[in-house]
Amino acid sequence: MRQPEVRCVEFVEQVTQWLEGGLTDEERLLFEEHLAYCSPCSRFMVQFRQSLALSRMADGYMRQGPPPMVRAALQDAFRQSRR
Amino acid sequence: MLRVARSYVATREAAEDVVQETWLGVINGLDRFEERSSLKTWMFRILVNRAKTRGEREARSRPFSSLETLDLLDPRVDEPAVDPSRFNTHGRWAGYWSSPPSVAALPEDSVVIAEAGERLVAAIDGLSPSQRLVITLRDVQGLSAAEVCDLLQVSEGNQRVLLHRARSKVRATLECYLDDRAGGA
Numbered sequence: 587m588r589q590p591e592v593r594c595v596e597f598v599e600q601v602t603q604w605l606e607g608g609l610t611d612e613e614r615l616l617f618e619e620h621l622a623y624c625s626p627c628s629r630f631m632v633q634f635r636q637s638l639a640l641s642r643m644a645d646g647y648m649r650q651g652p653p654p655m656v657r658a659a660l661q662d663a664f665r666q667s668r669r
Numbered sequence: 670m671l672r673v674a675r676s677y678v679a680t681r682e683a684a685e686d687v688v689q690e691t692w693l694g695v696i697n698g699l700d701r702f703e704e705r706s707s708l709k710t711w712m713f714r715i716l717v718n719r720a721k722t723r724g725e726r727e728a729r730s731r732p733f734s735s736l737e738t739l740d741l742l743d744p745r746v747d748e749p750a751v752d753p754s755r756f757n758t759h760g761r762w763a764g765y766w767s768s769p770p771s772v773a774a775l776p777e778d779s780v781v782i783a784e785a786g787e788r789l790v791a792a793i794d795g796l797s798p799s800q801r802l803v804i805t806l807r808d809v810q811g812l813s814a815a816e817v818c819d820l821l822q823v824s825e826g827n828q829r830v831l832l833h834r835a836r837s838k839v840r841a842t843l844e845c846y847l848d849d850r851a852g853g854a
Contacts, residue, residue: 594756594764595764599750602836624765626766626769626770629771634836634840637839640786640839641804641809641839642811644793
């Protein structure tokens with residue numbers, strides 16, 4: 587029989603599914619109930635969300651844009667398409 | 670883009686070539702671009718196709734060495750989100766934290782945030798090719814789950830598993846960073 591409860595070890599595996607709306611209604615309720623009463627797991631969730639936010643920002647570190655030669659070609663292409 | 674290309678090809682040089690080719694492909698194909706997908710998704714589609722072709726060519730010329738870089742987008746091996754030793758294994762509290770995350774959260778300090786960001790970028794670079802690919806497209810580039818599944822030809826379930834494993838490792842890196850800061854202060 588399935589335990590009518592989410593334990594921490596299961597909670598940490600379901601975070602992405604929860605964030606993506608991939609849990610069933612019953613699973614979601616159990617997940618949210620656990621989140622409400624378990625403070626270590628809510629700290630886990632804060633860190634999870636913070637690392638997500640940092641990944642979004644990582645775009646800034648990663649975005650190098652097109653290399654100069656390509657950038658010039660792009661500008662040319664745009665100029666021509668406007669004509 | 671380099672990060673995505675690197676998931677398919679063996680060297681940084683090859684990845685740079687692929688990125689260059691992609692930009693040229695974007696320029697040449699602009700007329701054919703249909704508004705129904707975003708420009709970004711379309712660009713990544715070109716990138717993934719070119720990188721895949723290149724990776725397959727490499728794999729053929731060196732049959733044993735670069736199989737690993739092709740890394741099947743199939744998360745068969747079970748990999749927990751958190752080190753299992755951090756949970757109790759016996760008694761009433763089996764499955765609950767024995768070594769919970771510390772209270773530390775990221776402070777609103779731009780220097781600290783930038784430093785943590787650098788660690789996270791390094792962690793993303795250190796992921797397996799398929800995990801790196803999925804987290805880069807989803808969380809860094811902001812594509813939707815449906816777009817990524819379509820682009821990489823993976824099922825929704827596999828996409829989610831890869832994403833969760835990647836995110837879990839990135840979170841663990843943040844936790845380590847926060848613990849180091851708290852310990853070192």
